[in-house]
Amino acid sequence: MYYFIGIKGSGMASLAIMLKGLGYEVKGSDLDKHFFTEDLLIENNIEILNFNKDNIKDNYTVIIGNAFLEDFEEVVAARNNKTCKCYRYHEFLGELMKDYISVSIAGSHGKTTTTTMAKTVLSKFKNTAYLIGDGQGYLSKDSEYICVESDEFRNHFLAYYPNYAIITNIEIDHVDFFKNEEEYFMAYQNFVHNVKDAIFYYGEDEYCKKLSFDDKAHFSFGLKEDDDYYASSLIENKNGCFFDLYFKGEKKGTYHLPFVGRHMLIDALGVISLADYLGFDYKLVNEALNCFEGPKRRYVIEEYKDSIFIDDYAHHPTEVKVTLQATKLRYPDSKIVAIFKPHRASRVLHFANEFKDALLLADKIYLLDFTSIDDKQDGTDIDINYLAKMIDGSHVLSEDKHGAEILAREGKAVYVFMSSKDIYNIANWTKEFL
Numbered sequence: 393m394y395y396f397i398g399i400k401g402s403g404m405a406s407l408a409i410m411l412k413g414l415g416y417e418v419k420g421s422d423l424d425k426h427f428f429t430e431d432l433l434i435e436n437n438i439e440i441l442n443f444n445k446d447n448i449k450d451n452y453t454v455i456i457g458n459a460f461l462e463d464f465e466e467v468v469a470a471r472n473n474k475t476c477k478c479y480r481y482h483e484f485l486g487e488l489m490k491d492y493i494s495v496s497i498a499g500s501h502g503k504t505t506t507t508t509m510a511k512t513v514l515s516k517f518k519n520t521a522y523l524i525g526d527g528q529g530y531l532s533k534d535s536e537y538i539c540v541e542s543d544e545f546r547n548h549f550l551a552y553y554p555n556y557a558i559i560t561n562i563e564i565d566h567v568d569f570f571k572n573e574e575e576y577f578m579a580y581q582n583f584v585h586n587v588k589d590a591i592f593y594y595g596e597d598e599y600c601k602k603l604s605f606d607d608k609a610h611f612s613f614g615l616k617e618d619d620d621y622y623a624s625s626l627i628e629n630k631n632g633c634f635f636d637l638y639f640k641g642e643k644k645g646t647y648h649l650p651f652v653g654r655h656m657l658i659d660a661l662g663v664i665s666l667a668d669y670l671g672f673d674y675k676l677v678n679e680a681l682n683c684f685e686g687p688k689r690r691y692v693i694e695e696y697k698d699s700i701f702i703d704d705y706a707h708h709p710t711e712v713k714v715t716l717q718a719t720k721l722r723y724p725d726s727k728i729v730a731i732f733k734p735h736r737a738s739r740v741l742h743f744a745n746e747f748k749d750a751l752l753l754a755d756k757i758y759l760l761d762f763t764s765i766d767d768k769q770d771g772t773d774i775d776i777n778y779l780a781k782m783i784d785g786s787h788v789l790s791e792d793k794h795g796a797e798i799l800a801r802e803g804k805a806v807y808v809f810m811s812s813k814d815i816y817n818i819a820n821w822t823k824e825f826l
Contacts, residue, residue: 759783
């Protein structure tokens with residue numbers, strides 16, 4: 393029996409589904425509240441219990457979610473049971489990856505989207521297992537490749553030794569753990585040392601360009617001719633993008649992709665570069681990317697009456713910025729209403745000015761307070777009013793039906809809900825009032 397402590401966590405849910413797909417018994421525990429990953433667990437007939445130390449039984453293999461510290465009651469019970477094997481999430485995943493040709497997707501932003509693109513393309517050519525940070529997971533006995541979203545949180549991706557890696561960007565985050573930009577950069581440098589065969593990185597990123605690759609194959613991708621892989625003759629509009637792909641001056645093919653937003657194009661170029669290196673036919677790669685369905689909670693668009701609802705996982709100021717920029721490009725004549733719920737008080741404290749500047753791209757700004765189990769784990773004790781006081785005209789909403797009623801008074805608009813946490817409940821209540 394595989395038992396997951398914190399099974400509704402995005403990576404944890406994905407891993408649970410993968411093990412279930414191999415035929416193992418799987419169950420786990422979490423908070424008694426709805427998370428978007430829960431639906432996928434239920435679809436896969438995986439039992440979800442409320443937290444209780446008595447859930448831990450003899451001979452379980454226990455996988456511990458990274459949000460839960462060593463003093464958490466189920467963790468204590470598992471560690472003290474000498475018949476149980478215990479792993480942290482990243483430790484177990486690192487061992488699992490060794491059995492496959494592995495592709496790690498790393499970067500401060502865009503990991504989930506890029507991993508979803510990569511598994512979509514690789515699956516066109518090979519039986520590809522995948523673990524994605526939106527709760528999606530797949531693994532079969534016939535899988536040859538495995539594509540994994542690889543998070544730098546607390547250096548956890550250093551447990552992985554992939555054959556190939558894509559690095560989308562490097563911009564400091566997780567400031568509750570990394571003391572400064574240099575320490576954060578060194579985490580990625582150490583990750584590069586773990587990669588066995590080839591590395592693909594965004595060539596216009598300040599820190600990616602500083603990485604040392606030793607004698608490993610490495611290729612930059614981007615929009616400039618001095619990148620190894622680059623997009624030329626680029627046309628972007630509200631329907632997508634068109635470009636010619638070159639590798640060191642040699643034209644490799646013409647692409648038409650249904651992506652809006654420069655960040656989506658950059659993510660796609662990383663995947664296209666890997667696919668070309670592996671020798672995949674560009675026409676089939678283009679075809680696969682045109683079948684790409686975005687990951688859950690990554691810029692999911694829903695039309696509701698005469699308004700638009702967008703659900704996005706943005707939780708870093710750069711992500712908030714590109715999400716709102718893409719929205720303004722897609723809906724240039726509409727009122728943009730931003731609703732933001734942060735994750736981790738330390739992140740808000742460190743990036744307060746950047747969050748302010750990003751959110752001011754919207755016409756109206758609403759803020760929700762912290763509610764996650766790990767928001768103030770490092771001792772940073774601020775609430776959402778800290779940010780609200782910095783943004784003239786912003787409003788703090790209660791995360792209930794009263795808050796939704798206030799939000800619905802905006803009427804016809806593009807509502808952009810942004811959080812890595814459970815912001816979708818207030819979105820649904822807002823629709824009721826509209």
